[in-house]
Amino acid sequence: MQRITMIVAMKQEAAPIIKHLNLSEVKMQDPVLTCQAFQGNYKGLDISLVVNGTDREYNVESVGTQPATITTLEAIRQFTPDLLINAGTCGAFKDKGSAIGDVYMGEKIRYFDRRIPLGEDYFAYGDGSYESALALDYANRLGLKGAVVCTGNSLDMSPTDEAILREEPLVAKEMEAAAIAAVAKMYKTPLLAVKSVTDLVDEECTTAEQFLANLAKASELLQQHVFKLLDVLSSEAKLAC
Template sequence: MAMEAEAAPLIERLGFSKVETDEPQLPFLAYETQFGELELSLVINGKDRRFGVESVGTQPATLATFWAIKRYNPELILNAGTCGAFISKGSDIADVYISESFRFHDRRISIPGYQAYGYGDYPAHTFTEMAEELGLKYATVSTGNSLDMCDTDMEIIDSLPVAVKEMEAAAIAWVAEQYGTPLVALKSVTDLVDGGKLAQEEFVENLGKASRALTEKTVSFLEALQKINAAETA
């Protein structure tokens, strides 16, 4: 997860315990817990030591994902976090979406042959029946390194049927693809891009509400995942 504030309700709810990392130079925070038969590891990007703020964005996400895969060798990565969304695409504050795919909207490379690489279009692991049971909406998770959006970013996202925007998931998806690790994301809406409010103000205002909604859906997702695993091993 990108931010401690996003993770705090989940850490408390599932009883995660903090563990030491083997990379003291890096700001990552690691937590572990047992949830039924599931061994859960939670990695947070941590705070930037120079600027004293949460390490949001693609660079910390890439490095944290690489470290997490090397440390834990997970069977599945669940990228839980918050996002911006669009009233025009049917979104509201604290709606929780499950990933249909991942892509970048601000990595535009017009050199011949590089456009598809720039956008990425990484697949998400599918949980169709579970998503329906939990009332999760599907969306393309689109990643960029800015909280606000330029006109070109908007045009790209407007071309997608349903999309949410955030700052890490496509970078995580790239690393997961290199290692062949299945990835799914749950994203809870903090701000509405086309709602007329400043994104930074709406984000701060709704972060707590969105994080609590994210925690509830994440716990429900893990409960459903545990049932699937039990059925497969029965």
């Protein structure tokens, strides 16, 4: 795997990776879209990183499944990667053993808030579950725990969301991976999701407060693990030459 594209929702999550890889901004082909791309080389790997960019209407970082879908589609068209990495932050349950700064590899990716009770097929479509044997393999090699990455469009958690999230053993609650996985699957591009915990969803302190307080720390830890992953990918690419 020589060409790797990272999909990162927020610029705050991407900043440590862009800095340490010394990536330079490159133009996205479609100027209508807000996503921004950065490119560089790391140990023989051709790396691109795409963030969703700033929403022009609301002047905030674009997050959630809609920008994730657009960014992934455009990134695949422009960079034709051999592998996609979705690097980002997540919430997790303290009472399932998670702590701030833990980093997980998504062994399964699914929606938790796309509930369509119109029979088995719509129900399964709503869940949108993507399993990854590749992720398990890399998790083992990197010594990372495998978690179920659960995607929805809310930072907070309703009681219904909580009941669904609690069905999974170890949870990384976030807002993009399932949308990215759907596009990756359409284009037959393998995907690894690496998620770093900013907040504990069963803690008294609100998710928003924890998220803002821990975003920089969690993004730094995310960057360290993304680098370890790139090191493994680079040594594999050399072996394949």
